[in-house]
Amino acid sequence: xxxxxxxFSLILALLVALTLGxxxxxxxxxxxxxxxxxxxxxxxxxxxxxxxxxxxxxYAFAAKDYSVLYVASxxxxxxxxxxxxxxxxxxxxxxxxxxxxxxxxWTVAVSxxxxxxxxxxxxxxxxVMGLISVGFxxxxxxxxxxxxxxxxxxxxxxxxxxxxxxxGMIFHPPMLYMGYVGFSVAFAFAIAAxxxxxxxxxxxRWSRPWTTLAWVFLTVGIxxxxxxxxxxxxxxxxxxxxxVENASFMPWLVGTALIHSLAVTxxxxxxxxxxxxxxxxxxxxxxxxxxxxxxxxxxSVHAFATDPRRGxxxxxxxxxxxxxxxxxxxxxxPTVGRGGKFDVVSRESFLLANNVLLAVAAMSVLLGxxxxxxxxxxxxxxxxxxxxxxxxxxxxxxxxxxxxMGIGPIAxxxxxxLPELAMRLRWAFxxxxxxxxxxxxxxxxxxxxxxxxxxxxxxxxxxxxxxxRHRLRGADQSLTSRVKAVPRAWxxxxxxxxxxxVFTIGVTIVKGFESETAIRMMPGxxxxxxxxxxxxxxxxxxxxxxxxxxRGELLVSKNGVERTILNTEKRLYTVTNMPMTEAGIxxxxxxxxxxxxxxxxxDGAWSVRIYHKPMVEWIxxxxxxxxxxxxxxxxxxxxxxxxxxxxxxxxxxxxxxxAI
Amino acid sequence: xxxxxxxxxxxxxVVGFLFKGLFLNPREVPSPLVGKPAPQFSLARLDAxxxxxxxxxxxxxxxxxxxxxxxxxxxxxxHPLLVELAKSNFxxxxxxxxxxxxxxxxxxxxxxxxxxxxxxxxxDGRVGIDYGVYGVPETYVIDKxxxxxxxxIGPITMEALRDKIVPLIKQLQAQ
Numbered sequence: 001x002x003x004x005x006x007x008f009s010l011i012l013a014l015l016v017a018l019t020l021g022x023x024x025x026x027x028x029x030x031x032x033x034x035x036x037x038x039x040x041x042x043x044x045x046x047x048x049x050x051x052x053x054x055x056x057x058x059y060a061f062a063a064k065d066y067s068v069l070y071v072a073s074x075x076x077x078x079x080x081x082x083x084x085x086x087x088x089x090x091x092x093x094x095x096x097x098x099x100x101x102x103x104x105x106w107t108v109a110v111s112x113x114x115x116x117x118x119x120x121x122x123x124x125x126x127x128v129m130g131l132i133s134v135g136f137x138x139x140x141x142x143x144x145x146x147x148x149x150x151x152x153x154x155x156x157x158x159x160x161x162x163x164x165x166x167x168g169m170i171f172h173p174p175m176l177y178m179g180y181v182g183f184s185v186a187f188a189f190a191i192a193a194x195x196x197x198x199x200x201x202x203x204x205r206w207s208r209p210w211t212t213l214a215w216v217f218l219t220v221g222i223x224x225x226x227x228x229x230x231x232x233x234x235x236x237x238x239x240x241x242x243x244v245e246n247a248s249f250m251p252w253l254v255g256t257a258l259i260h261s262l263a264v265t266x267x268x269x270x271x272x273x274x275x276x277x278x279x280x281x282x283x284x285x286x287x288x289x290x291x292x293x294x295x296x297x298x299x300s301v302h303a304f305a306t307d308p309r310r311g312x313x314x315x316x317x318x319x320x321x322x323x324x325x326x327x328x329x330x331x332x333x334p335t336v337g338r339g340g341k342f343d344v345v346s347r348e349s350f351l352l353a354n355n356v357l358l359a360v361a362a363m364s365v366l367l368g369x370x371x372x373x374x375x376x377x378x379x380x381x382x383x384x385x386x387x388x389x390x391x392x393x394x395x396x397x398x399x400x401x402x403x404x405m406g407i408g409p410i411a412x413x414x415x416x417x418l419p420e421l422a423m424r425l426r427w428a429f430x431x432x433x434x435x436x437x438x439x440x441x442x443x444x445x446x447x448x449x450x451x452x453x454x455x456x457x458x459x460x461x462x463x464x465x466x467x468x469r470h471r472l473r474g475a476d477q478s479l480t481s482r483v484k485a486v487p488r489a490w491x492x493x494x495x496x497x498x499x500x501x502v503f504t505i506g507v508t509i510v511k512g513f514e515s516e517t518a519i520r521m522m523p524g525x526x527x528x529x530x531x532x533x534x535x536x537x538x539x540x541x542x543x544x545x546x547x548x549x550x551r552g553e554l555l556v557s558k559n560g561v562e563r564t565i566l567n568t569e570k571r572l573y574t575v576t577n578m579p580m581t582e583a584g585i586x587x588x589x590x591x592x593x594x595x596x597x598x599x600x601x602x603d604g605a606w607s608v609r610i611y612h613k614p615m616v617e618w619i620x621x622x623x624x625x626x627x628x629x630x631x632x633x634x635x636x637x638x639x640x641x642x643x644x645x646x647x648x649x650x651x652x653x654x655x656x657x658x659a660i
Numbered sequence: 661x662x663x664x665x666x667x668x669x670x671x672x673x674v675v676g677f678l679f680k681g682l683f684l685n686p687r688e689v690p691s692p693l694v695g696k697p698a699p700q701f702s703l704a705r706l707d708a709x710x711x712x713x714x715x716x717x718x719x720x721x722x723x724x725x726x727x728x729x730x731x732x733x734x735x736x737x738x739h740p741l742l743v744e745l746a747k748s749n750f751x752x753x754x755x756x757x758x759x760x761x762x763x764x765x766x767x768x769x770x771x772x773x774x775x776x777x778x779x780x781x782x783x784d785g786r787v788g789i790d791y792g793v794y795g796v797p798e799t800y801v802i803d804k805x806x807x808x809x810x811x812x813i814g815p816i817t818m819e820a821l822r823d824k825i826v827p828l829i830k831q832l833q834a835q
Contacts, residue, residue: 277667284671291678311682319675326668333664370677377680 003068006056007147013049013104014137016042020107020130024123028196036123043111043126046133047104054101057146058088067153070094070146076159076575078546086170087160092310093146095173099290100136102174102181103129110185110210117206124192125185132184135317143310159546159575168228176221176248180286182214183251186258187283190276191325194332199272204265207279209639211262215255216630222248223623231583236516236594236611238619241390246369247289253362254282257355264351268413270342271352273333278359280329284322285362291318292369343415350408357401364393395449402456402504405497406463410470428462445512453508460501464494489636496629503622509615516611520601530612532593533557534566539597539606547571547580552597552606554584566595568608592616692792693808698725698800699790706757706765706779713754713780715806722832724753724825725800726776727788729760730768732796738815739772745821746775751829755779758788758796801825803832 020042027035057070061084066072074094075087089098107129114122140146189207193199225245230238239245258278265275291314342348368385406428411421436455440446471490472482517529523538537553549571556563566584573580583596591614598607693699702714715725726742728735746753755776757765762781769776782788791800801810810828812820 273664281667312679315675315678315682318678322671323668323675326671330664330668370674373681373684374677376684377677 002056003060003065003147003149006053006060007145009049009053009056010137010141010147013046013053013100014134014141016046016049017130017133017137020046021127021134022130023127024130025127025195028120028123028127031120033119036119039123039126039130040111042130043104043107046130047108050097050101050104050137054088054097057094057097058085060147061085061088064157065153066155066157067150068146069148069150072150072154072157074157074160076157076546078575079157079160079165080545082167082170083160083165086164089173090160090164090169093140093144093148095177096136096140096144097146098173098177099181100133100140102177103133103136103184106182106185107133110188114206120196121192121198121203121206124195125188128188128191129184132188132321135321139310139313139317143313156575159573162547162571162573162576162578162580163232165546165573166228166232168224168232172221172224172228175217175224179214179216179218179221179255180248180251180289182210182217183255183279183283183286185210185214186279187325190279191328194276194325194328197332197335199276199336201266201269204262204272204275208259208262208266209634211255211259211279211282212630212634215252215259216627216634218248218252218255219623219630220627222252223620223627226623227620230616231585233581235596235609236514236583236613236616238616241368241387243369244289244293246365247285247292250285250362250365250369251282251289253358253365254278254285257358257362258282260351261355264348268342268348270348271355272336273329274352274355276333276336277329278355280322280325281359281362284318284325285366287318287321288366291315342413345411345416345418345421347408347411347413347416350404350411354401354404354408357397357404361394361397361401364397365390368393395452399452399456402460402500405500406459409493409497410463410467425463425466428459428466432458432462440512443513447512450508450512453504453512457501457504457508460497460504464497464501468494487636487638489633489638492629492631492633492636494629495632496626499622499625499627499629501622502618502625506615506618506620506622510613510619513614514612514616516609518598518607518609520605521608522603522605527608527610529610530591531558532563532612534595534610536606536608538604539600542569544571546575547573549582550597550600552584552595552608554595554608554610556586556593564593566593568595568597570597587617589617590614693800694811696808697806698802698808699787701780701787701790703756703780703782703787706755706762706769706781709762713778715802718752718754718802719806720804722751722804722829723802724751724829725756725791725802726753727756727758727782727791727793727796727798729758729796730764731760734815735797736772738797738817739775741816741818741821742775743773746777750826751833752777756782756787756791758782758793759785799825801828801832804835 020039023035024039024042027033027038057068059065060068060071061075062081064071064075064077064084070091070093074091075084079087087094089095107126110129111122111126114125117125186207189203189210193203222245225248226238229240230236258275261271261275261278264271291311368389371385407421407425410424432455435458436451437446439454440450471486472479474482477485515530517527519527521527521536523536525536527534527536533556535555535557537555539550539552542549542551549569551567551569554566554568556566564586566586568584569582571580571582572578581596583594585595586593591612594611594613596609598609600606698715700715702712705711705713728739742753745751753776755778757779760781760783762783765779765781769779780787785793791798795814797815799812799816800808801812803809809832810825812825816825
């Protein structure tokens, strides 16, 4: 009964979404206040209905209702409860429901925090989000219903894919979707502005916090996925340029460009058309990512079952949403004014250059991801595009981007003086060059890539230090009050930029200095790697809730002093009969020690892989810093002030100090 | 106006490819074995456990090697077609019973009909590895010299049989 109620609730949600997607938008065009006013209650009703449907599905999982096909396919009675709940989004249908739920969360959040927006603007924004919701609800109800029954019911479920039975599964998809779907807000703002013809600084300021929040979620979501891959896949990689990873990375790149471009539009009134285009692209790439994952067009470790009907449906939806919004853009953008003028050397130029670099990087990732499909469609055979392409394309694009990142925040708006900038940053430049040469020499490996990576990281740190010192100059007040006087949004930028530096250091060091060994070990054997001794203590059998495992134990010591113990497991999930490796990791600031158990060999020996990963944790710490920077920017005073200042229309807050 | 149209045009081109891509199968990788000699093996026969089968016995004949298993649902889809094909005596079909249990396999053949001239038992899947089998069913067309001429991935369909496999076998038999 409960699944039917959930199903019915989804049908009601579709009707509500249809109303939300039509009446308020028509009302905004005709100036009908009552119709516009419908947007907020409808957004709430939609949220309640979808949330209820979601709870019904979660209940079916918790109660082990194997008469529901989706539940039977994605869980098992022995699956622990936290994974049974996470299994709600472990397959195609449920992840769509999560998508729709999160979209309704964002919609209701916009309706709650948009009291200061003009009525027609708010009605259009919520209406556009309602239209997107229509697409997803229709998709679910027509070809991917999570509540489909299985008659007769299965005795037990087929279990969740063992790869997904991990705490990462609980956080990574919801975070990632919060980011993906969050860009729908910026998208809806852009479409509403195009429809209403109000592309101005106020529009940029309103959509900024939403975009930043979505970007924070996406950053942390990608980071969580990368970290998960690192310890779950068992060979110490943290990024694979897999089609689905790329699908999340493209919106991130464009979203990063967008938050910077929005800053310029708000502060200087420039780049309006470009900002709108980025807002459309960020969300379009999120949708495209969904298409790539759901349709089975590309092979990927993330791929779900293929069904061409589903693919055709999503593609039609993409054409309507993206094609429609790009057509609207082509129609309206030429009427948008050009905004403030600026010189070739100015903060605007630096930001524009970085924007273009990020957009080109996103396009090159898109090209690499779709290239196998293009060739196949043109009958040029099957190829796969892997890390060599992406590494080769990415480094040259990111090098100038990271370099400009150091200069942009320091240059003045409108026109800056190049000699002055050079004078001011000469020390930062010198220090970073010298450090980038000395440090790798001291560590024992200087290659051009290591030198370049470290130089860029130190350059960002040095210029940031220079900027902070400059900003905190003056002796008349205490340092604390001077720190407080600077807006939090600015500190947010500082931390996020330092996060990029920390990330770059992590990537450079781990790529340049990691080492590994794969050997055959008998109990008592000792392996040596990076100055550590790994003593193999043998393997014992362990019983998990829904798996059996061989657990290998490695005692790590250095110069005879015991350091830590690494436990690594080779699991066999009994229902799916799938083997999984659980790596044993000892994480630390300086380096990770990482071991994974291979296959059993003859006479009690096992093959064991051991990795030494210096500074690999910095990669994720860097991402967390970026996310933290975003949160700090969101907590800025001017956003809190806005709530008190209900009829703010842009001019009053225009005086406020703005981060960038 | 014109410049603002560029994103839309790029998008439409991408959509064209995506649409085409929906009807392609990225997992369908052409077998590197096509044109190469069929890997040799010698396996016990399902119908007579003390006798063995080896591809050498089929030299100078065009034949089909069909991997199948009683646990494989897709094999059941193609089975009626194989039975029809076998009745016509057009081409000998050799079965490679892949990672299966002999009793289950025999039971399935008794129930659904046996299209196979001979069935070789590949209980541990070793021969399957040599042939690059990554999903059952898969079917190989092998020519008179023992070279693999074609590989059908997944179940044989009516269309594949009519448009590809039968014409190919006729052509090979004529050589």
